[in-house]
Amino acid sequence: MGERLLVVGGDPAGMAAAIQARTDGPHLEIVALVPGAWPGYDAGGIGGLLRGTLRSPSQLVAPGPDRLRAMRIDLRTDHRLVGIDLDRRSAEVRNVVHGRTFRLGFDSLHLATGTRARRAEWPGADSPNVHTAGSLEEADHFTTEIAERKASHLVVVGSGFRAVSMAAALAQRGLSVTLLARGEGLEVDLDDDMAAMLSKELRAVGVDLRTGAEVAEVDDSSVYTSEGTVPADLVLLAGEEEPVVSVAQAGGIALGPTGALKVDRQQRTSAEGVWAAGGCAEATHLLCGEVAAQAVTADSTGPAVGARQGRVAGINIAGGYATFPGVLATVVSRVGSLGFGRTGLSSVQADLAGFAHVSATASASPAGVAAATGYGVEGNWARLRLLAERRTGALLGAQVASERAMASELNVAAAAIAAHLDVEALAAMDLASSGVDAPPLLQEAARQLFDSLR
Amino acid sequence: MGERLLVVGGDPAGMAAAIQARTDGPHLEIVALVPGAWPGYDAGGIGGLLRGTLRSPSQLVAPGPDRLRAMRIDLRTDHRLVGIDLDRRSAEVRNVVHGRTFRLGFDSLHLATGTRARRAEWPGADSPNVHTAGSLEEADHFTTEIAERKASHLVVVGSGFRAVSMAAALAQRGLSVTLLARGEGLEVDLDDDMAAMLSKELRAVGVDLRTGAEVAEVDDSSVYTSEGTVPADLVLLAGEEEPVVSVAQAGGIALGPTGALKVDRQQRTSAEGVWAAGGCAEATHLLCGEVAAQAVTADSTGPAVGARQGRVAGINIAGGYATFPGVLATVVSRVGSLGFGRTGLSSVQADLAGFAHVSATASASPAGVAAATGYGVEGNWARLRLLAERRTGALLGAQVASERAMASELNVAAAAIAAHLDVEALAAMDLASSGVDAPPLLQEAARQLFDSLR
Numbered sequence A, B: 001m002g003e004r005l006l007v008v009g010g011d012p013a014g015m016a017a018a019i020q021a022r023t024d025g026p027h028l029e030i031v032a033l034v035p036g037a038w039p040g041y042d043a044g045g046i047g048g049l050l051r052g053t054l055r056s057p058s059q060l061v062a063p064g065p066d067r068l069r070a071m072r073i074d075l076r077t078d079h080r081l082v083g084i085d086l087d088r089r090s091a092e093v094r095n096v097v098h099g100r101t102f103r104l105g106f107d108s109l110h111l112a113t114g115t116r117a118r119r120a121e122w123p124g125a126d127s128p129n130v131h132t133a134g135s136l137e138e139a140d141h142f143t144t145e146i147a148e149r150k151a152s153h154l155v156v157v158g159s160g161f162r163a164v165s166m167a168a169a170l171a172q173r174g175l176s177v178t179l180l181a182r183g184e185g186l187e188v189d190l191d192d193d194m195a196a197m198l199s200k201e202l203r204a205v206g207v208d209l210r211t212g213a214e215v216a217e218v219d220d221s222s223v224y225t226s227e228g229t230v231p232a233d234l235v236l237l238a239g240e241e242e243p244v245v246s247v248a249q250a251g252g253i254a255l256g257p258t259g260a261l262k263v264d265r266q267q268r269t270s271a272e273g274v275w276a277a278g279g280c281a282e283a284t285h286l287l288c289g290e291v292a293a294q295a296v297t298a299d300s301t302g303p304a305v306g307a308r309q310g311r312v313a314g315i316n317i318a319g320g321y322a323t324f325p326g327v328l329a330t331v332v333s334r335v336g337s338l339g340f341g342r343t344g345l346s347s348v349q350a351d352l353a354g355f356a357h358v359s360a361t362a363s364a365s366p367a368g369v370a371a372a373t374g375y376g377v378e379g380n381w382a383r384l385r386l387l388a389e390r391r392t393g394a395l396l397g398a399q400v401a402s403e404r405a406m407a408s409e410l411n412v413a414a415a416a417i418a419a420h421l422d423v424e425a426l427a428a429m430d431l432a433s434s435g436v437d438a439p440p441l442l443q444e445a446a447r448q449l450f451d452s453l454r
Helices: A011-024 A043-051 A065-070 A137-148 A161-172 A192-204 A246-250 A294-298 A300-317 A348-351 A366-373 A409-417 A423-428 A441-453 B012-024 B043-051 B065-070 B138-146 B161-172 B192-204 B246-250 B294-298 B302-317 B345-351 B365-373 B409-420 B423-428 B441-452
Strands: A004-008 A029-033 A073-076 A079-083 A090-097 A099-104 A108-111 A116-119 A130-132 A153-157 A176-181 A205-213 A213-216 A223-227 A228-231 A234-237 A239-242 A274-276 A331-335 A339-342 A358-366 A382-388 A395-402 B004-008 B030-034 B074-075 B080-087 B090-095 B101-105 B108-111 B115-117 B128-130 B153-157 B176-181 B207-211 B215-218 B222-225 B230-232 B234-237 B241-243 B274-276 B333-334 B338-344 B355-362 B384-390 B393-400
Touching: A011 A029, A011 A065, A011 A073, A011 A137, A011 A300, A029 A079, A029 A205, A043 A161, A065 A331, A065 B215, A073 A099, A079 A246, A099 B138, A108 A300, A130 A358, A137 A234, A153 A161, A153 A228, A161 A192, A161 A205, A161 A331, A176 A274, A176 B138, A192 A205, A192 A331, A192 A382, A192 A395, A205 B043, A228 B338, A274 B345, A300 B423, A339 A409, A348 A358, A348 A395, A348 A441, A358 A441, A366 B012, A382 A441, A382 B004, A395 A409, A409 A423, A409 B409, A423 B302, B004 B012, B004 B207, B012 B065, B012 B302, B043 B161, B065 B074, B080 B222, B101 B161, B108 B302, B115 B274, B128 B138, B138 B234, B153 B161, B153 B230, B161 B176, B161 B192, B161 B207, B161 B230, B161 B333, B176 B222, B192 B207, B192 B333, B192 B384, B192 B393, B215 B384, B338 B409, B345 B355, B355 B441, B384 B441, B393 B409, B409 B423, B423 B441
Parallel strands: A004 A029, A004 A108, A029 A073, A108 A274, A130 A234, A153 A176, A153 A234, A176 A205, B004 B030, B004 B108, B030 B074, B108 B274, B128 B234, B153 B176, B153 B234, B176 B207
Antiparallel strands: A079 A090, A090 A099, A116 A239, A213 A223, A223 A228, A331 A339, A339 A395, A358 A382, A382 A395, B080 B090, B090 B101, B115 B241, B215 B222, B222 B230, B333 B338, B338 B393, B355 B384, B384 B393
16 A cells, blocks of 8 residues: 545645645545535535525535546545544544444545534524534535525524625525624624625615624524514524634644644644644734634635645645745625625734734725726726835735725735735836726725825 | 926826826926827727727816816926926927927926837828827827728738737727738737737737738828738828937937936936936836836836826925836737736746746636636636746746736736745735636646746
């Protein structure tokens, strides 16, 4: 038997590592365990399932089982890791269909067990009408339940981008949706005015957003909260996520301060020959230098971040050298006709991290876009906020709310932040502005900041 | 009388400097001379006039004369600079309507005289049917001529992005258009295969592209070339541009090696108190360190580059401090259903600059896009090429051909190149990929390059 790599978990970080290790290490025997029926799905597409625009989970699976097996990746669906013996280089594995447990030796181990919704404490939290939709199986089961129970009143519990996008997706399906956010507002790491726009848009698509609503109890037909009773055929937990690390921890692999697996730049854990990536692992924030909890990667761009980390792990596992520098917590999400996005730090986050900062906001009305581009083109409403460090002008963060595709300007901001550029460099940057594609809101905001700093 | 700033020329770099100097220097008296009737137009919109989608040049003028005057900018339309006496701080100015010449003193002088089409040498080059469309006046006059002469056969002479976009715009108007390119192919600083796609698309929109066609002579009805005779009611020169610098040069202001005005990072010329920006000035290429001729800024993004330089000049003129780091020759252009864009160096340019380089190409078919994003979204065909230095992996250039908006990925590439990032950093970058907005072709190409380099 050759050298065996055991990949564990349904996070995209798993299959990305397996595929990369296969490419780089033709000599490796690769066994991949996934807890459900589908490998390597893109969790960002779960919204499509909830919305009803995707009919089958298999549409989200790429590459599929056949292609993985053709690559000589020994894919075992419906298998969970239940124990690790590092000294013996052996894993205890359970087939969740038959309930049978067996041992599997490994030389290298890659953990991509992801995150799961933190279980709620309130009475009724374990009722059959309370669901999660973090994995494809869960989302599929939940949408089946909606149909079978002929559910019309849904309650989503949570306040982050995942909860927001799930609530919007379900409302778009024509269901009556209440979103219960425990805090005073949404917790989406946007500045207050931008978060308020998101709340407004959420209400515009029909979501009954209730803030400051702590769940007290759930029964068959209702959710009882600190702010009154809400009818609920089904309840969806879309709040805090926690990393799935208990087996790894029991096996002696170290956790970091956030409770996720501690990894270095090569995605190596504390244990020799054991790697981790995706939601179960920590990531360094590029600006704060601090480790970020898995929450960072649990949002819409999480799967992509996990896949990038997984590829880095795969290269290193096969004997190469690659590093993952860190994240900016970039997120984009669409609610109704408005897209929202963020990267880097919000004003509150910059304060918390100790950055003295300034911000500028550039807006475009349709008429304003036409004037700015000089083309008389059709424009859409958009607002972009840029944050920079006072004195140095170093870029700290960007937030966008827009009727049009907004990834363009947000991603240029992410690149500039990752490269530690300042507002002057961004204002002078040789970017294409073809009017329709990339109205120069980003550079306008950079100019405003440069003006305010000099 | 206070301190007077004299701004000269119709390049967007002029009005941008005037407006910035006005904001920063309330004490300044600002006089702005423009050669035609319209200040500060966006030359990138000239395509709209040629295409017929814009009816009046005034649609391209922002801000207009009234707004400039309300800002206390003494705008004098139809005025040309004909002499500079640096010792006496005095300019000789001609009112081109009355032909009257007068003197105007200045404390600071900002030159934004732009570029003009290089006059052709062949017999008939001065005929009334031979036109240029570099300025709004010229483009307006040309489109009027098309209508009045009931022209149906047009010949465009040139081979760069300007010629290509003008030919495509005129063909879109329903005219019979021949594009005469002197060289073996288009000279658009794209790699051969990408340039070939541009040629193909140009033909698909009805442009009769003839390469290797040297013009020998022009008369009322025909263009005689090395490759045969082409019927031509009107001829449009859209080839090489040259900087408008003769008056500045006669006044003792130094030119650089490209024949444009030599400027430093602050946009200062060789003469004390004289600034220059836009097409009449040189710019440093961020990768080569070499000065680039005005040709760089004569293409579709030229006006935006000029405006950025102009703002830097305006800040410095008013006593502040700002710098312009350089350009990447970023260009985007649309021909028919395909958009083309480039930034940084092409393979040939990288060779010439002495970079040992590698490249990778990522493509997306509609099905491929859907698979890559996992959303089953509607995708469009796209191809992206990325160049990096061999050994270091430093990013050198990007080229895009795409059925969809392509500024998004191109601009992220431009930001990464400007920041001197390498392929590993780009591959790991925390970018939003919302499927429709920003399919991850850029990062796929970066991964391919990283794989080939390690």
